[in-house]
Amino acid sequence: MLLDAGAKAAPPAPPGKAPHAATSSEEAEARAHFEEGVARFDKREYREALEAFRRSLWLKKNRNTMGYVASCLKQLGQYDDALEQYEEMRREYPKLPAKIEAMVSADMAELSGLVGTLAVAGDAPAGASLFVDDRLRGRLPLEMPLRVSAGRRAVRVEKEGVEPIRTTVDVRAGKENVAELVATSRDGWLVVSEKHNWVLHVELDGKHVGVTPWRGLVDVGEHKVRLHGFIWEEALLACDAPTTVAEHGAKVASSVTTASVRLYEETRVVLGAEEQDASLRVESTPTGATVRIDSKAVGKAPWEGRLPLGKHEIEVSAGGFFPAKQTVQLERRKQRELSVSLERQPDLEAEARAARNRKIGVGLAYGVGVAGLGVFAVTGGLALNRLNELNARCPNKQCPSTEAGNQRAAEALGTAATVGLVVAGLGAGAGTAVLLLTRPGDGERRVGPSVSAGVGLGGFEVRGRF
Template sequence: MIGRRGELVRSLRSFRSRTLAGWILALGLLDFGARAAPAAPPGKASPGTAPQAAVSSEEAEARAQFEAGVARFDKQEYREALEAFRRSLWLKKNRNTMGYIASCLKQLGQYEDALEQYEEMRREFPQMPSKIEAMVAADMAELSGLVGTLAVTGDAPVGASLFVDDRLRGRLPLEKPLRLSAGRRAVRVEKEGFAPLTMTLEVRAGQENVAELVAKSRKGRLVVNEKHNWVLHVELDGKNVGVTPWQGLVDLGEHKVRLRGFMGVEALAACEAPGAAAEEGAKVASGVEAASVRLYEETRVVLVAEEQDASLRVESTPEGAVLMIDEGQVGLTPWEGRLPLGEHMIEVSAVGFFSAKQTVQLERRKQRELSVLLERQSGPLSDAHAARNRKIGAGLAYGVGVAGLGVFAVAGGLALDKVAWLNAHCPDKQCPSTETRNQNAAATLGTAATVGLVVGGLGLAAGTAVLLLTRPGRGERRAGPSVSASVGLGGFEVEGRF
């Protein structure tokens, strides 16, 4: 017994010369060694000693592993010693074993793990002797100068796993900066269903080190389902991407999602979920829903598909009117399309006409046809607008006519002068070569005069037609057409009525 105690003391002295952990453990090792001694047989106490309780097999194994760890530590085989101490600690909590583990981690350069081990030691054994507590505090202060902290920013996804040198260190966001030993560290962030984010960081001791992650593929995950678990085609931003249930990586931002397809009549009546998308049957579709997709996040959309096996055709007089269905513009009349069953509000409108509203009830597998006659608007405002348009149209037409007649007058006059010149210098209509230029000019002027006359006549005719055809009637209409014209100072007016 005494020989074994002396051998343990010598091991302690050798250990103290290499690490502060030896001082931390020194006050407890002799007692551990004494407790590790074999107990006396029952009923027979050793001379000069108090009776000892029997040692369980688990405690005996813990002591054996502890002694194996001390032997490895003395040989500076720190990794093997660490494994032995950890097996001992797993079998039985012991302050001395925890101190040895911290010392092994320090010797292996795992300074942040050594600090964590000391912190756990303090939590498990808060009432340590003052001398041991002082030694622990000194060793922790030394280790704190050998580590830095890591903060993860940038495109780090919430809930992702953080790995440092292939070791899982927690999930994002971190509750507090992570302690790491100084040196080059490989940082990796993983989230299920997405590509991992990786980078290499040089950790500096005594500093906060920031790992700012940047995603190369800026995507988010979109999951689309139908409420009744129907298998329908998924339209994403107007393109068919698959069938429900569907999921995939899409670009960030807002997307438009819609479901469409067919359901067998029997399955639809029984509300059964088919095993595959049907290619015929009752047409079903959902409304369009906006889905906002964020980086490395999963966005879920559940759409409700309804039977669309009812059609509506809308015609109007006049044609080309704007058609609104349930307060949404769907196109111009005539229009035909499919709508959900039930009641819908139809509104038809056109410029210059009163809008018309009507409620229609669509029934299953029946086509509804709707014909709308719009009533023309009347009143001071509409009459003034029509009169204004009439004056503008007639003015433009008469302007073109006057310009044409002006060209006719000028070009015709010049052409006559050229003809008179040629008649005087070309006896018997035989002109010398010196008069070729005048002959060409006379022909060109004659052509211009003819064009001006035609344009002028058409302009005057068009202006007259605008006045006659668009002028509103005054009082009762007459049985036949009437036309009147008046000429005065500074004005010319033609009036007509049919």
């Protein structure tokens, strides 16, 4: 021990030198604190003595004062601090007198048997403050193990914004001891920003968590981060940084990146968002057609909006028309215009009704014609027979009065035959006119009857297919 508890006076001055006289007010004040410390030390008031010696050292560095500080720390059980104080004394005064050097060496040997070393492992966040028995001993990570007095020691690690980590260690003298830290909450800080200072939505592991710049506590480990949103086109062209979230405009997004978050540490991620869409305008004939993009209905034509870059399938449809599909390739900052003319669908029900009407009309017309032919055939034959009989009974076409009735009957039959023939002609003409005037147009199905008429051997002939 350099100075024992029973010391009655201040340590002697170095050999061959008289006690140093105060040459300034600071030196006088330092001397006063030193003398107070000696007086307290003699009374075994070691804590008060330590404070007085430290005030003296703060004003003027002195070898004797440093020796008293080490002695006070030893008496207070702060063996590690006492040992460090002796080491500092040796650095400041490397050529101590032999007697003092012997006393210092003996004290340091004794103190070395009363301390151990302390290392920190486990959840040891970088930059955190390390406290041993509520005394700040440094910041993590430690450059080398701490020297700590033997005994049960309370170890605490603190870092701003996170919950402190606490443990206790039974420090064994002369041994290396390890404080294994285990955090109760395993979180770390994640800071996300956009390199253009754009205010965009932050997507963390597929969930929206806020807007840039964003900072929050997340679980330790790897996380997927992505930015997306809109930028007003005016700001995009002017390269201005917006201060609020835009709900429309040019669509922008970043690629997905992986952020590795460590316990209680701050991980910074800076992402660059790029424009992700282009303008498209769709017009249709007829107007008002439904527009679908990638199978999703977006509105009625004419339609205009912004879409992601790349290929998209555009479908335009309207009632009574065949739908039209087209694939377009959208490029950055280029507007595409798409004009679609729809082809009208055939009205099958109307065609069926027209076919039925043609069938009925042609059937009626040719039916009348056939009936007229029948009347002509019957009445014509009867009229011809009557005329032959009259010619036989009336030579030189001079008939007696008794044949007047037969003459009138023959004339009536001839008239009826003529009418039947006229009706047959009109029916055939009407049926033919219906076929010609109501025949199916190009692209229509022929669903009506097929009828032909003509005169063949043996009389007038009608052929048809319905």
